[in-house]
Amino acid sequence: MASTALCFCPKSLGRPNTQNPRSRRPFNKKPFRNPKSNPNFKPQIGKYRSPPEPVVLPGGEATTYTRLPPKDDYSDPVFGSASEVKLSDSTPPRFEDEIDELVSEGEEDEQVNGARNGNFVGSYEKFEVFEVAGESEFDDCDDEEDDEIRGFMDDKNLNISNDYEDGEFPESHNGEVMISFDGEGNFEEEDVKEKGVPAVMRCFDRAKIYVKAGDGGNGVVAFRREKYVPLGGPSGGDGGRGGNVYIEVDGSMNSLLPFRNSVHFRAGRGSHGQGRMQAGAKGEDVVVKMAPGTVIREAGKDEVLLELLHPGQRALLLPGGRGGRGNASFKSGNNKVPRIAENGEEGLEMWLELELKLVADVGIVGAPNAGKSTLLSVISAAKPTVANYPFTTLLPNLGVVSFDYDSTMVVADLPGLLEGAHRGFGLGHEFLRHTERCSALVHVVDGSAPQPELEFDAVRLELELFSPEIAEKPYIVAFNKMDLPEARENWPSFKERLQSLGVITFCMSAAKSEGTHEAICAAYELLRESKEAMEEEDKDEGNQVNLNHVADAMQRQRSADIRDFEIIHDSSSNTWHVVGSGLQRFIQMTNWRYIDSERRFQHVLEACGVNKSLLKLGVKEGHTVFIGEMEMVWHDSSEYSGLSSMGRRSTNSIKWADWK
Numbered sequence: 001m002a003s004t005a006l007c008f009c010p011k012s013l014g015r016p017n018t019q020n021p022r023s024r025r026p027f028n029k030k031p032f033r034n035p036k037s038n039p040n041f042k043p044q045i046g047k048y049r050s051p052p053e054p055v056v057l058p059g060g061e062a063t064t065y066t067r068l069p070p071k072d073d074y075s076d077p078v079f080g081s082a083s084e085v086k087l088s089d090s091t092p093p094r095f096e097d098e099i100d101e102l103v104s105e106g107e108e109d110e111q112v113n114g115a116r117n118g119n120f121v122g123s124y125e126k127f128e129v130f131e132v133a134g135e136s137e138f139d140d141c142d143d144e145e146d147d148e149i150r151g152f153m154d155d156k157n158l159n160i161s162n163d164y165e166d167g168e169f170p171e172s173h174n175g176e177v178m179i180s181f182d183g184e185g186n187f188e189e190e191d192v193k194e195k196g197v198p199a200v201m202r203c204f205d206r207a208k209i210y211v212k213a214g215d216g217g218n219g220v221v222a223f224r225r226e227k228y229v230p231l232g233g234p235s236g237g238d239g240g241r242g243g244n245v246y247i248e249v250d251g252s253m254n255s256l257l258p259f260r261n262s263v264h265f266r267a268g269r270g271s272h273g274q275g276r277m278q279a280g281a282k283g284e285d286v287v288v289k290m291a292p293g294t295v296i297r298e299a300g301k302d303e304v305l306l307e308l309l310h311p312g313q314r315a316l317l318l319p320g321g322r323g324g325r326g327n328a329s330f331k332s333g334n335n336k337v338p339r340i341a342e343n344g345e346e347g348l349e350m351w352l353e354l355e356l357k358l359v360a361d362v363g364i365v366g367a368p369n370a371g372k373s374t375l376l377s378v379i380s381a382a383k384p385t386v387a388n389y390p391f392t393t394l395l396p397n398l399g400v401v402s403f404d405y406d407s408t409m410v411v412a413d414l415p416g417l418l419e420g421a422h423r424g425f426g427l428g429h430e431f432l433r434h435t436e437r438c439s440a441l442v443h444v445v446d447g448s449a450p451q452p453e454l455e456f457d458a459v460r461l462e463l464e465l466f467s468p469e470i471a472e473k474p475y476i477v478a479f480n481k482m483d484l485p486e487a488r489e490n491w492p493s494f495k496e497r498l499q500s501l502g503v504i505t506f507c508m509s510a511a512k513s514e515g516t517h518e519a520i521c522a523a524y525e526l527l528r529e530s531k532e533a534m535e536e537e538d539k540d541e542g543n544q545v546n547l548n549h550v551a552d553a554m555q556r557q558r559s560a561d562i563r564d565f566e567i568i569h570d571s572s573s574n575t576w577h578v579v580g581s582g583l584q585r586f587i588q589m590t591n592w593r594y595i596d597s598e599r600r601f602q603h604v605l606e607a608c609g610v611n612k613s614l615l616k617l618g619v620k621e622g623h624t625v626f627i628g629e630m631e632m633v634w635h636d637s638s639e640y641s642g643l644s645s646m647g648r649r650s651t652n653s654i655k656w657a658d659w660k
């Protein structure tokens with residue numbers, strides 16, 4: 001079929017590389033920061049280059065890899081002239097052809113025998129794979145401005161070299177990551193770094209966002225003046241409450257990619273109060289929509305704040321700040337003309353780290369090119385890309401399988417797993433966490449592979465190394481490509497071995513849609529059983545989850561008693577720090593423009609025991625005392641003994657951590 005696909009080499013995906021994209025720029029090209037200054041730059045309105053159209057090749061050409069394939073199997077996108085390659089050009093040579101070629105050159109030696117015995121990889125020389133950066137600056141998903149030119153996969157970033165003889169490896173230059181393979185199946189691990197995938201793939205299931213609740217509006221000082229109403233009294237209204245930050249699960253989202261473009265979410269501030277006792281309007285709430293299964297943590301912390309699974313669930317994350325009181329609220333028997341009003345309470349702010357673990361019922365795992373996407377495409381309406389090269393699937397695909405009206409299941413097709421994936425090879429491990437929420441797995445094995453048993457074992461081992469919990473999930477094995485004679489030949493021995501292990505095994509031809517229904521029905525049966533078991537557990541636990549627990553905890557912290565404070569003395573500078581979240585909030589809400597505020601402040605310090613405690617601890621005339629954001633000085637004279645304000649020391653807004 002004459003069709004084209006984006007040009008990339010699976011080998012370059014076989015290493016986790018996070019080198020600085022600017023560090024290895026081709027010497028004959030001038031660096032350009034602004035892509036629009038590049039004469040070759042064509043703006044892409046559609047944001048990302050679309051992935052290749054689904055292609056179904058004659059299955060006979062497909063080859064499954066459980067290790068990194070040797071270079072000759074693929075045309076090199078860097079050295080080739082075209083930026084796109086025909087799939088037919090990149091068809092890997094048949095295993096036997098390779099051996100025959102060697103034989104015809106009179107090289108029938110140990111290598112060839114090794115290959116005939118199935119030790120395919122051992123017959124190759126060492127090679128290394130590394131990444132050379134082009135001008136692309138797309139690697140950083142935090143960089144907002146260049147989003148529109150970020151390509152889905154930029155083939156300029158890839159380079160491959162295997163020019164080195166055994167044992168001769170160059171030092172790694174410019175921070176590039178090298179993975180050396182010594183022909184014995186041993187990989188040198190020390191250079192392996194964590195982030196090895198293009199930005200779009202990292203941002204698929206990870207994001208960092210900023211959220212801020214709205215500040216409360218200020219209260220005002222006003223007095224009623226009206227004809228025939230003498231001494232109308234205070235009439236300053238209260239400020240409005242700041243907007244809240246909510247997190248809502250949006251069933252139509254299945255990735256965190258939208259957060260590449262919008263990172264900051266701020267709720268509106270409440271309006272200020274007005275005369276005639278008019279209270280300010282409430283600030284606008286902000287609702288941050290997330291894909292089902294997003295795990296939310298505070299940046300830099302391990303503790304999970306929220307984990308919402310079901311579409312439509314909504315949790316209050318940050319409550320808006322309280323509106324400040326106007327002078328009408330301060331009227332009392334003692335003070336009928338209060339000249340005081342409060343500031344609105346500042347809304348809390350926070351950086352959040354989001355991690356998506358897809359909510360799928362069944363996960364399809366297996367080696368690259370085994371036929372996982374083909375299976376998903378025949379059992380559901382999903383149209384994943386199918387092609388005859390490893391790592392066709394770069395991001396997980398979801399599909400819904402409907403049996404009848406009320407029995408459906410969500411199936412996730414994941415990128416292929418290579419041997420050594422736990423050490424960072426391939427893409428599989430990047431996305432295996434998406435199977436954590438699956439109740440069952442379908443393990444697709446390429447039946448036409450030279451040794452399907454080895455392929456099966458390699459993938460099982462990788463699953464175990466990634467997470468024993470995933471490996472313990474119930475699974476079935478789907479032995480694929482039964483339309484090919486090799487698969488039919490391998491099937492009896494494979495079936496016998498797996499049956500002896502007690503594994504449920506099905507044979508099928510995904511391409512011809514034969515046997516797929518039986519396999520998927522068996523997967524559904526596993527799902528049903530595990531759901532029943534889970535429902536039982538839920539019944540036993542019987543507890544309802546409070547989705548607003550984060551906001552509740554914050555609210556409790558903020559409204560702590562003003563008398564709960566701690567005094568810290570710094571003897572080197574003779575300064576005192578009075579720390580307490582109740583006091584801090586009180587200071588932040590004090591509006592120092594009004595003369596009565598200072599008096600009220602002094603009164604509160606006296607009443608809550610700050611002055612007394614300071615005196616007890618030995619504060620002296622002229623010592624500096626910090627309370628929250630206020631800097632104060634201590635006076636110790638016969639007429640007045642206490643603190644007087646020197647001004648604010650910072651105007652930073654409040655972080656959640658400050659309250660803890």
Ligand SMILES: Nc1nc2c(ncn2[C@@H]2O[C@H](COP(=O)(O)OP(=O)(O)OP(=O)(O)O)[C@@H](O)[C@H]2O)c(=O)[nH]1
Binds near residue numbers: 510512
């Ligand atoms: N003959 C035959 N070929 C098949 C069958 N199923 C899949 N193929 C072919 O195998 C190749 C790989 O299929 P994919 O579905 O892309 O494999 P995959 O496991 O999703 O591969 P990755 O996404 O790279 O991990 C394609 O050329 C398919 O046409 C089958 O039942 N019979």
Ligand SMILES: [Mg+2]
Binds near residue numbers: 373385413415
């Ligand atoms: Mg696939």
